[in-house]
Structures are given as structure tokens and as C-alpha cells.
Amino acid sequence: MELITTLSQVIIAASIGIVWVFRFDNIIEEFKQYGLSDLIRSMVGAAKISLATLLVAGIWYPALILYSAAGIAFLMACALYAHFSVSNPLKKYLPAFSLLCLSVFIIARDLNLI
Numbered sequence: 001m002e003l004i005t006t007l008s009q010v011i012i013a014a015s016i017g018i019v020w021v022f023r024f025d026n027i028i029e030e031f032k033q034y035g036l037s038d039l040i041r042s043m044v045g046a047a048k049i050s051l052a053t054l055l056v057a058g059i060w061y062p063a064l065i066l067y068s069a070a071g072i073a074f075l076m077a078c079a080l081y082a083h084f085s086v087s088n089p090l091k092k093y094l095p096a097f098s099l100l101c102l103s104v105f106i107i108a109r110d111l112n113l114i
Contacts (some may be wrong), residue, residue: 005109006059008102012072013052015099020045034082048075055106062110069106076100 020027031041051071058065079096108114 001109001114005106008106009055009059009065009069012069012099012102012106013056015095016048016052016072019095020049030082033086036082044075047071051075065106066110069103069110073100073103073107076103 027041027045031038051068054064054068055072058068076096076099080093080100083093083096105114
């Protein structure tokens with residue numbers, strides 16, 4: 001189960017990195033669609049990249065896992081709300097929903113709930 005948790009941490013971090021670095025033009029369009037400012041976009045991006053980095057560091061420093069996974073879960077819940085608020089199609093929800101599920105799984109494992 002520890003391997004699955006570690007893989008989940010890496011998948012979340014890699015996904016966030018890919019989207020916020022290599023697909024940034026898509027992020028710009030989405031935040032405009034949501035009516036959010038460039039400042040909010042930059043703050044969300046910095047938070048996601050920082051939390052993703054901490055989540056990977058949690059592989060070696062487990063004390064970082066709970067807070068970084070909870071932060072990512074919160075941001076993914078916010079992303080789902082943003083998609084819902086502009087009535088995006090279901091396929092736009094899936095990445096945020098998947099990362100939210102992985103984050104909740106990591107939190108549950110860290111708290112020894114599963």
C-alpha cells in the first residue's frame with residue numbers, strides 16, 4: 001500500500017507540473033473563462049506547484065504529506081467548483097476530480113484510515 005501512496009504522490013505532482021508548465025496557455029484561457037484575474041491565476045499556480053513539490057518531498061519527509069495533500073485536495077475542490085460554475089462538459093471535470101480522489105486517498109493513508 002505504501003507503493004501505491006508514493007505513486008499517487010508522484011502522479012499528482014507530475015500532473016500539476018505538466019499542466020502548469022507545459023500547458024500554461026490552456027490555464028490562461030480557463031481562468032479567463034472563469035472570470036478570475038491574472039493575480040489569482042498566479043497565486044493558484046504558485047500554490048499548486050509548491051504543494052506538489054512538498055508532496056514529493058513527503059516521500060522522504062512524511063510530516064509534509066498531510067498538509068500538502070490537504071492543500072491540493074482543497075484546490076482541486078475549488079477547481080471542480082469553477083468548472084461547475086461555468087457549466088463545462090464532464091471531460092473538463094475529470095482531471096481535477098481524479099487528483100482530488102488521489103489526494104483524499106493520500107490523506108486517508110497518512111491518517112491510517114485505510
